[in-house]
Amino acid sequence: MTSFTSHSADLAEHTAFPWLADGLAYGGDYSPEQWPEAVWAEDVALMQRAGVNLVNLGVFSWGLVEVADGEFDWGWLDRIMDLLHDGGIGVNLATPTAAPPTWLLQAHPEIATVDAEGRRTAQGGRLAWSPSSATFRRYALRMVRALAERYGDHPALRMWHVSNELGNENGRCYGEETAVAWREWLTAKYGEVAAMNDAWGSAFWGHRYTSFAQVELPRHNRTQHNPGLLLDFERFTSDALLGHYLAERAVLREVTPAIPVTTNFMVQANPGVADYARWAEEVDLVANDHYTIGADPHREADLAFCADRSRGMAGGRPWLLIEHSTAAVNWQPVNRAKAPGEMARNTLAHIARGADGAMFFQWRQSTAGSEQFHSAMVPHAGADSQVYRDVVALGATLRALAPVVGSRVERAQVAMLLDHDAAAAWASGPKPSSLVTAVDLPRAVHRALTELGIAVDVLRPGDALDGYRALVVPTLFLATDATADAVRDFAASGGHVLVTYLSGIVDETNRVRAGGYPGAFCDLLGVRVDEFFPLFAGDTVALDDGSTGSLWSERVEVSDGTEVLARLAEGDLAGTPAVTRRATGAGSATYLATRLDHPGLVALVRAFAAYTGVTAVATVDGPGMEVVRRVHDDGRSFLFAINHAASDRTVAANGRDLTDGTATEGRLVVPAGAVRVIEEDPR
Numbered sequence: 149m150t151s152f153t154s155h156s157a158d159l160a161e162h163t164a165f166p167w168l169a170d171g172l173a174y175g176g177d178y179s180p181e182q183w184p185e186a187v188w189a190e191d192v193a194l195m196q197r198a199g200v201n202l203v204n205l206g207v208f209s210w211g212l213v214e215v216a217d218g219e220f221d222w223g224w225l226d227r228i229m230d231l232l233h234d235g236g237i238g239v240n241l242a243t244p245t246a247a248p249p250t251w252l253l254q255a256h257p258e259i260a261t262v263d264a265e266g267r268r269t270a271q272g273g274r275l276a277w278s279p280s281s282a283t284f285r286r287y288a289l290r291m292v293r294a295l296a297e298r299y300g301d302h303p304a305l306r307m308w309h310v311s312n313e314l315g316n317e318n319g320r321c322y323g324e325e326t327a328v329a330w331r332e333w334l335t336a337k338y339g340e341v342a343a344m345n346d347a348w349g350s351a352f353w354g355h356r357y358t359s360f361a362q363v364e365l366p367r368h369n370r371t372q373h374n375p376g377l378l379l380d381f382e383r384f385t386s387d388a389l390l391g392h393y394l395a396e397r398a399v400l401r402e403v404t405p406a407i408p409v410t411t412n413f414m415v416q417a418n419p420g421v422a423d424y425a426r427w428a429e430e431v432d433l434v435a436n437d438h439y440t441i442g443a444d445p446h447r448e449a450d451l452a453f454c455a456d457r458s459r460g461m462a463g464g465r466p467w468l469l470i471e472h473s474t475a476a477v478n479w480q481p482v483n484r485a486k487a488p489g490e491m492a493r494n495t496l497a498h499i500a501r502g503a504d505g506a507m508f509f510q511w512r513q514s515t516a517g518s519e520q521f522h523s524a525m526v527p528h529a530g531a532d533s534q535v536y537r538d539v540v541a542l543g544a545t546l547r548a549l550a551p552v553v554g555s556r557v558e559r560a561q562v563a564m565l566l567d568h569d570a571a572a573a574w575a576s577g578p579k580p581s582s583l584v585t586a587v588d589l590p591r592a593v594h595r596a597l598t599e600l601g602i603a604v605d606v607l608r609p610g611d612a613l614d615g616y617r618a619l620v621v622p623t624l625f626l627a628t629d630a631t632a633d634a635v636r637d638f639a640a641s642g643g644h645v646l647v648t649y650l651s652g653i654v655d656e657t658n659r660v661r662a663g664g665y666p667g668a669f670c671d672l673l674g675v676r677v678d679e680f681f682p683l684f685a686g687d688t689v690a691l692d693d694g695s696t697g698s699l700w701s702e703r704v705e706v707s708d709g710t711e712v713l714a715r716l717a718e719g720d721l722a723g724t725p726a727v728t729r730r731a732t733g734a735g736s737a738t739y740l741a742t743r744l745d746h747p748g749l750v751a752l753v754r755a756f757a758a759y760t761g762v763t764a765v766a767t768v769d770g771p772g773m774e775v776v777r778r779v780h781d782d783g784r785s786f787l788f789a790i791n792h793a794a795s796d797r798t799v800a801a802n803g804r805d806l807t808d809g810t811a812t813e814g815r816l817v818v819p820a821g822a823v824r825v826i827e828e829d830p831r
Contacts, residue, residue, distance in 0.1 A: 176471075176507050177207055177508070182515075192237065202306065206295075239305055240308070245292065248287075258281070280326040308404070310400075345357055397409045410431040418587070436470060468505045469503040470507045474508055474527075502557045525539045561602070561762045567608055603777075619643055626654050627651065653666060669737075674708075679703045710729070772791060774788075776788045797817075799815070806825045807824060
């Protein structure tokens, strides 16, 4: 398998940019090419008024810079780079390879992606290129080199922003050039075709391969592809996209070795095609895009979950929110504008959870193009608008929070394991229920913990578990032997584990672990499941503790020494254990066998926290209050209190509110929809 080596630690010794801005980074994607130059000076003045200190520039500008094959027009980009620098605004300069120019697509249509049914992508969109295309790679790297050579020494340059949302529209390609790369990837991984046959269980349906040349891409067919093949194709796809990033990064490192390099992740609830936890090892700064879903009644919970995932990928270090929205987006069925105060709450929630800056897509709202109704910092209404006034107010708040820069979120007492491979394995091939998703339960448990004021570090398998009191393993469908051993050792050494249904079911090849479910964790939990009983949409099952389950049930047997905390109270499985606990070593292992409703999950998590000695970040007086603490190495700490509720909430706090300078002692009232950031008195 392809091996990637990170040089980020080496770069950190030489970079002139320990961070991107003076204080928290603030700004957005800027597309001056969409506007007459007469507007540019106004843009810079409005940026200064709002406190903008950083912009992402040139993301989709390839065809406006390289106007024909090998013919470059740098004039407009030179002028805007100079204008931004003169205005005191730094630049994350993008390699503009997300959108190939029309002349390239027409000269080389073979660079475009091909879908599973054999249709080649037509021009007119973005990310229309295959990461396995040698022709595209050649043109892209020529563009990157030219850009780096021209602007590598420009005083406005703060960081390189490679392409844009790699894998968003070009996540999977099924063309012949991709097929060649796919076979090369398989050869590198398995060495011998027999090893691949064994991993995939290809004897099923007689799909035995005698050479790697026989392996095709999982194109459209009328039945189902092998789950092992599908999982490997997801891994290959992530590696192919990462390979393109690394190729661009190599050019940038060669020409400008002191300038940090990143690309924007899309850490949303949906896992997507990229294994970002692995990609994070290859960027100098984790940068994430996050957009709330308007129809989601708990969108603030999704934001918190995704922000904690981003921080976990960053190894706990500060990261950058490189895209979010001021109001509506343009790609949901109904594009809901954010309510008054919601933009600030969203932004500050990301800052609370470890971001050292917040950027928007985009600066000025487009009047043409497919994103013309995507919100911006300066909307169609112009500066005389509530959105821009809110942008200015938010900029002032972020300047007041400058002391937070460089601090880290306080280490949590609870860790949660989340794994891209596990999510990809669940999605690869038919499963017992299409109603169950890989991230539904992790997000729900995270929401319950957050509601109780309990912090969570979202980790991937293999991360160190030392120092945590409790570990949550929710629907970790794929678990390696090493992961199972780490979870067992954690409990044996005094930690407390909560494992849920559909964890440990398959190994790293997507092959089911025989002998009973939950496979890798049966011995740890002291339970054995011999049959799944998924529930139909809308069906529920009552538990004897008063909670309600949905989506999932299973026939659970317990071994001696395993305590039953709750049972199913109705239906064919009435009396079957639904929640169990077993002492193991110096710790314990709890098992959840159904999808509890929110009140049930909160009750379970509250009891689990009490049993394990886990405490809240701060004491709050009701649901809807989000509390997070960031700390500096010198002991200074900052308590973020974000009130998502429709009524006032109070939180235990002592110190000075950075948002308005007032002092608080004992209890702080946080008005409905407001945010308070307390620089705490020394503890």
